[in-house]
Amino acid sequence: METNIIKGKISGVLEAILEHTNFELHDELTAKDVDGWDSLSHMMIITKIEEEFNIRFKLRDLNKLKNLGSLVSVIQTKI
């Protein structure tokens, strides 16, 4: 799947969970940069992304998700 399509889907997930669109999707984007993206919403975002792409993260994957770029590349290895 193309990076842009993946990012688009992620954007939709973030919007659905965080209920706002005040973020710009660049590779260095981290949870800290986005309002409301805390440890709790993180869990929900991860679950939603798993559903959206029909994939399942392994425990080890979760620690690799440092920013949007790494999220996209982990997703790419799974679809």
Place this chain on the structure above:
Amino acid sequence: MNLVFDIQKSIEENYTNNAFCFSNTHYSYKDFAQVISDIRKAIRSSVKDDEINIGLIANDDIQTYASIIALWMEGKAYIPLHPDFPVGRNKMVIDQAEVKTVLDSSETEIFTECNTILTKQCNSSEINLTPVEVTDDDLGYIFFTSGTTGTPKGVPITFGNLSGFMDAFWELDYPITSEDRCLQMFELTFDLSVVSYLAPILKGACIYTIPKEEIKYSYIFELMEDYELTFALMVPSILHYLRPYFDEIDCPAMKYSLFCGEALPLDVTEEWSTCIPNATIANVYGPTECTIFCTDYTFKRGKYNKTHNGVLTIGKDMKNTTTIIVDEDNNEVKEGENGELCLSGSQLTPGYWKNEEKNKETFFYKEYKGKNIRFYRTGDLCTVDKDGDILYLGRVDFQAKIQGFRVELSEIEFHAKAALDKINVAAIAFINSIHNTEIGLVIESEEFETKELLDELKNSLPQYMIPSQIKFMNAFPLNTNGKTDRKKLKELFNKG
């Protein structure tokens, strides 16, 4: 009082061993001794002898842990201040404990109104780990816990309390040696952190912490696997988070896996035991007021384990603690009857910090085995069986009264979990708009149709115990201690 001397001895004997691992960087006990000595020198030059309570910004680095030991070696107590807590709350703690000096490993000082020692910028000095004279009555730390009135209440713990705890802890026979690698997953504002660093330091073992920006449960797993951790004290919430991934976890190096701070369900424990096939699993219990923990139960693999509503027993009191279970008039109840658990012994705090009113409410004297002994009311509803094992039933104040009936929220949770197959739930008592108590149920899941669940509950519970409202949450919120944040869950219902 030997505790601080024991720390000195252990550090000096283990210079070449690793003491800490922060974000994959190791520090030896020699490194630790150097940082402690540098900070001691700074304390000596800028803090008066009679200034005992010193604030400590709870960061995650060698300077922060060295500050604790440096303060103890100087006969001073630390008051942990969480840099992420609201400024107002920290200010209340600083005022209450009359903190004038703060040790801070941050780059720039956080509390400008206090005398701040920036511990990353201390001058290098000769290593000196010889403690000043410290007595059993001197304070080691004060931890502030949430008070019902909105003002945090301080629990002072003396070196005598801490020595009593360490003595009883070693007696449990979950030994640590200089070869061990131990998890320290707690914020330094939570007292389970104390045993998580102190026990390894006393044996020359290595401590693995969790960087603040990491997700706790997945990082713990990586530490367990990458560094083959051998000893871990955790809160049960971590298990609930890890449970969907149990099939990925296989850590044969783990020797001791302890749980504390919340009810530990038997079914999760049994599943967890297959992830750590060689470990002894224990459920320990205790409030901050009785120094870290004071009862213990060793989980029996493949055998019968005592439970109440699916929650593992908290076992028997440890060596230096006496437990009794009393009714509302402080009379001991008969074996098998429910009552409030009360604690006494050398681990018991001298009393809340400058809070006589609360002390009168919570501590009482009672004749016990021919002696007049001071007891602490835990607020925990318990019962003890014929073997002396204590079963935790819930908080006394969780014991809601619905239409005049006494309702144990943990019982509702037990039946809901049984009906839902591995989905976590929390039963919450809340006051509705007409000031009646109602029961709400929060389910950790995507929304689904609950008719079937309610039908099953109706088969096992009386009508007044059936939740009148059900809410869904994909993940339960945790408080800073890593426990399920029941206050936040309650807010779901107060909003209507």
